[in-house]
Amino acid sequence: MSVYNELRLEQELCDAVIRVDNVAFPVHKIILCNCSPYFKALFTLWSNPDCQDFDIPNVSPDIMKLIIEFAYTGSVPVTQENIQKLFIAADKFDVQGIVQACCYFLEEQMSPQNCIGIWWFTYFYYTPELNRKAFLYMMNHFEQVASTSDEFLLLSIQELLKIIKNDQLNVRQEKTVFGAILRWVSLATEERREYIPLLLSSVRLALISPKFLTDGVRNNELVRASKECRPILIRKLAAMLDLQTKMLPDSTFYNTVDRPRLSPTIMLAVGGWSAGRPINSIEAYDVRADRWVNIPNSNETPRAYHGAVFLDGAVYCVGGFDNVEQFRCVQRFDLATHIWQEVTPMHARRCYVSVTVMDGYIYALGGYDGRLRLRTAERYRPSINQWTAIAPMHEQRSDAHCTNLHGKVYICGGFNGSECLSTAECYNPETNQWTLIASMDSGRSGLRVIAYADHVFAVGGFNGTLRLDTVEAYDPNTNTWRPVPSMLNSRSNFGIAVIDDCLFVLGGYNGSRTTLEVECYDFAASEWSYVSTMRISRSALSCCTVYGLPNLAEYSAPRHALQSSNREEDAIE
Known part of the structure; x- marks a missing residue:
């Protein structure tokens, strides 16, 4: 050219x-x-x-x-x-x-301030893929869009209804939707107050606390001034009571009154050890619905003590053990098609492997090859389907765990063949060097490590004598560890993830048996609480969070509209 x-x-x-x-x-x-x-x-x-x-x-x-x-x-x-x-x-x-x-x-x-404008623009100048992405961005960032965007105030009533009725609307609390409605109405109160009943019908009132329902909704000046709102509230409350008395299937939400919005992030529990053997089962946790969903799975390879990570729409299962051999193999599960495929195997067999994703690479660290506890480490680049060795760690580490923070990989604890380690180190890919950092307060093998809010959290594990419930957090700026409130249960070899500013731990081994119990730590409240248990008791599982899926509903608790009752309410909505 x-x-x-x-x-x-x-x-x-x-x-x-x-x-x-x-x-x-x-x-x-x-x-x-x-x-x-x-x-x-x-x-x-x-x-x-x-x-x-x-x-x-x-x-x-x-x-x-x-x-x-x-x-x-x-x-x-x-x-x-x-x-x-x-x-x-x-x-x-x-x-x-x-x-x-x-x-x-x-x-x-794209940002919360311009996504609506891009949505409008790409609808007029027909570019459906970008139009879809702009709409999904608006759904996923709704709290920021509704509170900061001037474009939000210029939505038509039809556009606003399309948004707030959508199951994919990402709001942690349904009262956010009601607040967004009030902000939209406030731009032209006299002209828009007539839409209050129609908009109120689209708020999922069963997900609002009774106190806010009374103080924030029913006693709101605009709601009280509308004659049409009173019967809507009565019907909604009646439907809520009706739902509480009916025995509906545990796995399905039938009515928009209590149907949770879809979470943009789903947690997967993959494989593990259950009933004395490795398994290949996958369960998905829908945090907004507090439900576990079994995911159909054609993979016949059971796997425990492996790593599972999410990258570019797929879950990669790395290494592990099938009760016969330690694996080099790596399998890729395409979440859109539900198809498994083998990719290039690692250079070394790695059971009890530590795995994380950073900057488009999958890192596999340490582990056990059937003879030795390993110091070696390697990383995988999906675009060329190739593993490359990186610098070895300072210590042999199997049954350790790792995460990444600010461009570095952190690995903590593990077992070196003779003792449970309290040491930790970090890897800088720019220099290809490992650096020892401050040691944890406890030796921990079978622990789990995760990054959140500029800290690395080390959770649970086995100290050589007992399973631990303790948690500690590392601050890279000060190179120090500090204690964090302990879990409700002691456990090792469990799953871990962060969703909606909460840390979830699931399954594991408590010293006498595997468990299906799940608990979460609310960082803001600094407290642990129980959530729904898994369907399968398992330890030695691996856990990852997935997001940005076009088929998100396939990994969420079913949401179905009620067909046989509440016809008048459905007509309004």
Whole structure:
């Protein structure tokens, strides 16, 4: 293409001139035909074959210059200043390469303040994929959008209803939805107050605390002033009582009164040790519904003491043990298609392996190969399907655990063949070096480690004598550990994850048996509490959180609208 561009710049062999506001652009027809159906039709169908001069209206010379340069070079500079005019012109002239470049730019720049504008824009200038992404961004960041976006106040009533009725609306508390409605109404109270009953019908009142339902909703000035709101509240409350007295299936939500929103993040419990053997079962935890869901699984390979991580829409199961051999193999589970496939195996067999994801790489550290506790470490790059050795750790570590924070990998504890370790170290990929950090207060093997709020948390484990319920947090800025409130139960070899600013621990071994109990730590309240138990008692499992799935509902508790009753309520909604 550089040759053609040189000919254009030197005005050689050009067979057409594009004129925009008296600015002339000598071009080669064949080059413009190659990048735009519009120009192909202009040169072959809408004009005489001998025609060489073409006046193009309703576009600026600067934008036409960018379009022509793209036709010759395949690149275009998209900026905040030119994005709108460039997108409109590219859409008009059907230059899909520029349309795609503009879409990439808008996606990268998307924020709570502009996502609604992008949603509107890509609906008018039909780009369905970016329109879908803008809508999902709005759903996932609704709390920020509703509280900070000026565009939110300009939504139509139909658009607002479409948003707040959606199961994918990401709100931790349903009262946020009611607050968003009041903010929207406040822009033009007299004109919009008539919509209060319609909007109130879309709030999932059963998910609001009784106190807020009374003080915040029923006693709200706009709600009290509306005659239509009173019967809606009565019907909603009656439906709530009705639901409490009916014996509905535990796994299904039938009514919008109590149907939780879909969580954008799902926790998966993969494999493990149960009833004296490794298993291949996968369960998903829906945090908003507080329900566990069994995930259909065609993988026949049982696996325990492995690592499971989420990357680019797939779960990778790394290493482990099937009660016969220690694995080198790595399997990839595509969450969209539910298909398993083998990828390149590791260099070493690794049972009791520590696994994490950082900057697009999967790290596999230490473990046990059937003979030795390992110091070695390696990392996998999915784009080239290849494992590469990295610097070995300072200590042999099997049954340790790792996480990543601020561009470094942290590994803590483990077993070296003779003792449970309290030591910890971190890996810097820029220097390919491991550095010992302050030791934990307790030796911990079979612990779990996770990063949250600029700290590394080390949870539970086995100290050589007892299973532990203790928790401690490491601050990289001070290189110190501090105690954190202990779990409700002692456990080792369990699953761990953070969702909605809560730390979840699940399953494990308590010293006498495997457990299916799950508890969570609320960081804000500094306290532990129980949540729904898993369906299967298991230890030696691996846990990861998944997000951004197009088929999120397949990994969530079923939500079905009630068909046989509440017809009047359904008509309003």
